[in-house]
Amino acid sequence: IAGITQAPTSQILAAGRRMTLRCTQDMRHNAMYWYRQDLGLGLRLIHYSNTAGTTGKGEVPDGYSVSRANTDDFPLTLASAVPSQTSVYFCASSEQGADTGELFFGEGSRLTVL
Amino acid sequence: GQNIDQPTEMTATEGAIVQINCTYQTSGFNGLFWYQQHAGEAPTFLSYNVLDGLEEKGRFSSFLSRSKGYSYLLLKELQMKDSASYLCAVKDSNYQLIWGAGTKLIIKP
Numbered sequence: 298i299a300g301i302t303q304a305p306t307s308q309i310l311a312a313g314r315r316m317t318l319r320c321t322q323d324m325r326h327n328a329m330y331w332y333r334q335d336l337g338l339g340l341r342l343i344h345y346s347n348t349a350g351t352t353g354k355g356e357v358p359d360g361y362s363v364s365r366a367n368t369d370d371f372p373l374t375l376a377s378a379v380p381s382q383t384s385v386y387f388c389a390s391s392e393q394g395a396d397t398g399e400l401f402f403g404e405g406s407r408l409t410v411l
Numbered sequence: 412g413q414n415i416d417q418p419t420e421m422t423a424t425e426g427a428i429v430q431i432n433c434t435y436q437t438s439g440f441n442g443l444f445w446y447q448q449h450a451g452e453a454p455t456f457l458s459y460n461v462l463d464g465l466e467e468k469g470r471f472s473s474f475l476s477r478s479k480g481y482s483y484l485l486l487k488e489l490q491m492k493d494s495a496s497y498l499c500a501v502k503d504s505n506y507q508l509i510w511g512a513g514t515k516l517i518i519k520p
Contacts, residue, residue, distance in 0.1 A: 339415065339510030340454075340498070355507075387453060393506070399444065400508070402453035 299323050303388050303403035310378050310410050318373045318406045320388035328393045329371040330355075330400065331363060333384040340387065346371055347393060378410045413437045415511035417499050422517045423489055431484045431497050431514045439504020445473050445484045446498040448513065454498055458484070486516075494518045 304319045322329065327348050332340040342355030346365040360382060362374045371390075375382055385407050389400040414436045423429040435443070442461040446454040460466055460475035460482060472485040486493055496513040503509055 337419075337512060339512045340500075340508075341510075342507065345507075397442070397444075397456075397459040398502070398506075399456040399459060400446075400454075402455070404453050 300401055301388055301390055301403035303386075303406050305406060306404065307407045308409070310408060312378055312380060312410055314378050316375045316378055316408070318375075318386055318388075318408070320371045320373070320403060321369050322371075322388075322390045322401075323369065324390060324392075324401065325368060326390035326392045326401070327368070328391045328398075329365065330389045330391075331361070331371070331373045332387045332389065333357065334387060334405075335384050343373065343386075375408075378408075380410045382408065383410045384408060413503060413509045415499055415501060415509055417497075417511040417514045419512070420515045420517065422519060423486075425489055425491060425518055425520050427489050428485065428487050429489060429516065431486075431499075431516065433482045433484070433499035433511060435480050435482070435499070435501045435509070435511075437501045437503045437509055440477060441502040441504065441506055443473075443475055443482050444498075444500045444502070444508070445471075445482075446500065448496045448498060450495070457497075489518050491518050491520070 301322045330345045331343040344363040346352045388403040417433045445457040448454040458473040470487045498513045499511040500508045
């Protein structure tokens with residue numbers, strides 16, 4: 298049982314570098330999300346996708362981009378990393394229209410930008 | 412603006428009962444979630460309330476009052492493994508989740 302797989306689990310990155318965080322789900326959920334979690338703050342939505350081929354901006358989209366070429370994959374790209382993007386990133390998925398629409402989370406990717 | 416408030420940290424004793432409160436002000440309401448998150452791990456789903464009242468699931472119960480914008484998570488017979496952060500989240504009128512900052516629960520023997 299895999300659920301949601303994120304890679305890498307941890308990465309140290311120089312400022313200005315490009316970085317892609319990978320996310321793959323095997324539950325065939327239609328919706329996928331990228332959140333960042335910082336100490337003392339709630340989870341903040343970066344981007345989301347309600348279905349393959351569509352994406353939308355969340356609360357904190359600047360500096361990030363996503364794509365949803367198929368149902369299973371939802372990569373998050375930092376075009377030019379900055380230190381304020383140091384955070385733990387969680388990918389999640391849900392089946393919209395289900396009773397609760399609960400989110401299932403990946404294990405997270407800890408990113409440090411120096 | 413939209414806001415979810417919950418205490419930053421709580422301490423309780425093993426075997427006791429603890430209640431974690433969550434108040435919310437959101438544009439619309441389409442359900443309230445509680446998630447558990449152990450340090451260094453991903454959040455995991457605990458409960459979902461969309462109607463007023465109490466939902467019981469084993470040692471955990473969750474209560475909702477939509478008129479008061481209020482929910483609580485009740486944990487009974489506390490165990491050391493219940494030490495974690497508990498996240499409250501509300502689904503707003505656009506079906507987007509608004510998250511509280513979480514309550515860190517410390518269980519002492």
